[in-house]
Amino acid sequence: MDMLTKNEPQSPTLLDMESSSSITRADSVYADSIDQVSIRLLRFSESEDDGVFTGKLETFRLASAPHFYTASYVWGTKTYSSTTVRLKTGSLSVLSSLAPFMHMVTKHKDFGNDDWWWIDSLCINLENGHEREKQIQIMADIYKRAKRAIIWLGEEREEGSDCTGAIEFLHYLSTLQVAFDRDDAAMRQNLEDPEFTSKCAAVSKLLFRPWWTRVWTLQEFVLSKEAKLYCGPKSISRGKLKSAVYSIFLCSTISSDFEHELVPRVAFDGAFNRRRIHQWHTRIDSRGISLISIMAYLGNHSATDSRDRIFSVLGLITSRDRKLIGTPEYSSSAELQFAKLVRSFWNEYGSLDIICFVHLFSRFSGPFDPGPDNSVPHWAPDWRATIEFASPVPMMVSQSASEHIGNFRPLKSATWNATYNAPGELSKKANVHFSHDLQVLHCDGVILDTIHGLGGLDDRQLRCQSFICAETGHTILQSSTNQQSGPRANMLPTDWIELIARSLVLNRQDKYFCFHAPTHYTTDFLHLCHACLAHAPVDWSFSTWFEHNKALVFGTQTLLDLVTNIPSEPPSSRSDLRRPPSYPVRPRSDFGSDKPDGFLSRFHDTVRKKARRLMVTHQGIVGMAPCRARSGDVVAVIFGCSIPLVLRAVGQGSWQVVGEAYAHDFMNGEVVGLVKRGKKDGCRFRLV
Known part of the structure; x- marks a missing residue:
């Protein structure tokens, strides 16, 4: 429809x-x-x-x-x-x-x-x-x-899009999961067959058709008792399409040493994401899907009227989230409705977690500047912005522990024991107030520190579309002043390395943020750094990152100094140096696995896919910041938000939200003790 x-x-x-x-x-x-x-x-x-x-x-x-x-x-x-x-x-x-x-x-x-x-x-x-x-x-x-x-989906042959044979091949692909069950050799043989790969081209063209990335068509695909897709007179049921899409996923992930992009990722995502959302919607205990998670998941979809990013998913979301929206109406502007959504979210959940999505959805996140006219307040996500890739877990605030935000992890990855909760019990003292015109948000919180240094990023395969970053680049940024003396200034190199390693994976072993990072990640990180110094064949994304960041100063030493001051140990295996697959390695079932990801895979997710920069503050707090962060920005814990934020001062006493931050040792209520002991003073933020 x-x-x-x-x-x-x-x-x-x-x-x-x-x-x-x-x-x-x-x-x-x-x-x-x-x-x-x-x-x-x-x-x-x-x-x-x-x-x-x-x-x-x-x-x-x-x-x-x-x-x-x-x-x-x-x-x-x-x-x-x-x-x-x-x-x-x-x-x-x-x-x-x-x-x-x-x-x-x-x-x-x-x-x-x-x-x-x-x-x-x-x-x-x-x-x-x-x-x-x-x-x-x-x-x-x-x-x-x-x-x-x-x-x-249109005629089989349309201008610039010949999909002849695509539906028939999808029927064939729907049977592959059974035919190739645990038989990687047979699958590889097919993948290397020119006829097989040529038929995949027709499927790719079909999945590039615009129907797959329109916001309203998602609800139409998911809600109906039955659904059948037609390309010309040829058709395939929703169930068989889902099986075919999973086969494409399997073919792309048959092992860690053999990657084969059966269908371009940008085309594949639309179909795969709809399959995942249908699974979530039809699961036995389904109470609906989180509004914010599905809006973020549809960030690569198109909408003529951006207000439809909210209204088009009404039939899929939880009853509490439907209450946030109320009756769909088009008399008020998109920017007002997006600000109202933040206020409604606070009123319903007592949480400001929604503002973390400013990192992805803002005036400054896209490839060009839409200008200040009709802009959304900088504390409210601007859902008019679009992203190139849809991620099931785009932000730290999308952690599995957060039911009011949530994510689209595989259905059987339901267990978790790790939670980000930066304000701890102070979350009850957020003291949030919205101005009548919804241009200003007042809230209480604590400034942890000011950013002193930011690591550099290589732009290849980096999921950053910001015109600001395109103009300024992602080069290393370091304040000209020395970091302040304090308990962290003279830490041992091993202590700094642990803080850095855990920050690079956001202290989680999996991309769904279910479990804490294992201790061996620190050793894995050090192995990779020493391998770079030895000119070993290290994954290019890590080796270029190390080159960009080795001069970043922590206390009185650079990252290079820290690494060279710790004795080298040989890597446990060559696999430690390999780049992780662009798709996750195939699990034994469609429902995911609790097996931890390797350090390099987690690094890739944080640095490349989430475009986070290593940061260090004046007082030696180590963490990760949004790629648009700058030296002089502050890291703050807003009492209504479970994740720390990077804020930028604008004018007299006002702040803009840049995005969420990882601040190691300040992610689980540690700020409560600092406030009680008088080490940190609470302050009133005026977000504009």
């Missing part, structure tokens, strides 16, 4: 339709007005007149409607075909992207002339704003009540 966002950002929405001169619909076509308890259904057949369908449009109460299909498709550009649906009350124009689908339906054996259909652009009076909004409110119920969602 893709109700409010059907293609590129310039494509129309139902709200745009009201003022569009290209749409002419006489009031008489829709004989009655419908509300949030009724729907119109359409029957249609192809007439003898070229380009004309004969149709019947009838109103039913949703609760007692006959069996009906729903159509999920991409609206496309703001054009209508010459095709019309002739009704007793008049004629309806058909979208150019919809006409081929309707022609397919009338000719396909799967459908008959007596079938009822719910097709948004035909069954809703687009000129009636009240009716539009009422229908949006029951969108989830419409898809839940439908007999089946029919998903239209």
